[in-house]
Amino acid sequence: MFECKLDGMFLRRLFESLKDICGDVSIDCSDEGLTMQAMDNSHISLIHLKLSPDFFHLYRCDLPCNLGLNISFMLKILSVVKEKSLIYLSRGDMTEDPVLNIRIIEDVGANLTLESDSLEAQVKLIEVDREHLEIPTCDYSCKCVMNSKKFQEFAKYLHSIGETVTISMTENEMRLETEGEGIRASKRFHTDVGEVRVTSLENLSQIFATRYLVLFSKATNLAEQVSINLSAGIPLSVKFGFGDEEDSSFINFYLAPNIEE
Numbered sequence: 178m179f180e181c182k183l184d185g186m187f188l189r190r191l192f193e194s195l196k197d198i199c200g201d202v203s204i205d206c207s208d209e210g211l212t213m214q215a216m217d218n219s220h221i222s223l224i225h226l227k228l229s230p231d232f233f234h235l236y237r238c239d240l241p242c243n244l245g246l247n248i249s250f251m252l253k254i255l256s257v258v259k260e261k262s263l264i265y266l267s268r269g270d271m272t273e274d275p276v277l278n279i280r281i282i283e284d285v286g287a288n289l290t291l292e293s294d295s296l297e298a299q300v301k302l303i304e305v306d307r308e309h310l311e312i313p314t315c316d317y318s319c320k321c322v323m324n325s326k327k328f329q330e331f332a333k334y335l336h337s338i339g340e341t342v343t344i345s346m347t348e349n350e351m352r353l354e355t356e357g358e359g360i361r362a363s364k365r366f367h368t369d370v371g372e373v374r375v376t377s378l379e380n381l382s383q384i385f386a387t388r389y390l391v392l393f394s395k396a397t398n399l400a401e402q403v404s405i406n407l408s409a410g411i412p413l414s415v416k417f418g419f420g421d422e423e424d425s426s427f428i429n430f431y432l433a434p435n436i437e438e
Contacts, residue, residue: 178269179206179242182235183228185262185281187399187419189255191226194396194428196248198224203305204244210236210426214310222389222432223412225312229425234263242268244277245305254279254298265295268302275302313431317406317414318378319346323366325403325417329394331364336387338362341435345382346407351375355387372402381407383434390415393430 195202195215204213204226213226230236258264258281265280281296331353335342339355346352351373354363368375393415397403400423406414412431419426 178267179238179240180235180265180267181211181233181237182263182265183233185255185258185264186260188264189252189258190398191396191428192248192251192255194399195224196252197395198222198392199248201245201247201303201305203307204246205241206238206244207241208238214312216310217389217392221386222392222430223310223312225429225431227425227427228419232419232426235265244268245303246277246300247303250300254300255281257281257296259283276300277302313411313414315408315411317408317411319351319381319407320374320376321346321351321366321405322374322402323405324372325394325397325400327371328403328405329391329397332387332390332394335362336391340387341384342387342390343382343384344405344407344413345380346375346377347380348377349375350377351405379409381409383407383413385413385432385434389430389432393432396428396430399428 198217199215200218202213202215204211210227210229210232213224215224216222261283263282265282267278276299279298279300335353335355338357338360341355343354344351345354349368351366352363354361366373366375396417400417400419402418404414404416404418406416412433414429414431416427416429418424
């Protein structure tokens with residue numbers, strides 16, 4: 178049997194952050210927690226989600242299983258979730274119908290055994306095409322940690338001007354620069370200014386599509402801080418860590434740099 182209980186608004190915001198990147202997701206469940214890997218429809222960006230057992234209010238997984246979910250269906254069910262709601266997810270024996278049972282509990286103190294305390298729904302599990310995805314495992318040489326809302330705000334601003342952004346990192350500084358028709362704009366982020374922390378072992382500059390940064394920034398509602406990571410020869414990493422478990426519970430977006438002609 179698989180079952181878990183977690184904050185309802187977190188789950189809703191998680192699917193909201195994914196809906197414009199991919200339509201279906203395949204989530205692997207084991208005694209080590211939940212993991213998901215997915216690519217956008219254009220196969221340009223990669224998503225890696227990990228939630229450790231300690232992240233949940235309750236977590237149990239007797240045997241490894243997979244949850245193939247349609248994001249639109251999940252968002253329809255989760256549309257009633259409120260700020261203090263809890264979500265209880267369960268899947269029975271693998272021989273049973275392939276459905277995920279969902280219980281939405283509005284009262285945090287509600288007893289899970291009382292049906293009157295919750296809204297119950299089921300979503301049919303689907304087969305999702307799965308690929309073997311290579312997740313970068315090296316240490317990045319350049320890293321900027323900053324407020325996620327500021328990152329989202331400036332990502333949207335950059336996208337309103339140009340289709341690409343040059344991300345440059347030097348010691349104690351990250352610079353974002355874009356250029357559109359008759360307009361050029363840039364922003365510098367310095368260590369210890371506005372809760373920004375930049376560490377760079379080399380001077381590095383790469384170009385990326387701004388629209389993907391906007392899509393990644395939709396995870397802002399999941400975490401107060403974001404980590405932007407650069408290294409030569411591997412994709413950009415935009416990582417949102419969750420609470421006290423940010424090293425073991427996170428969503429990480431990867432994006433390959435644009436190839437200069």
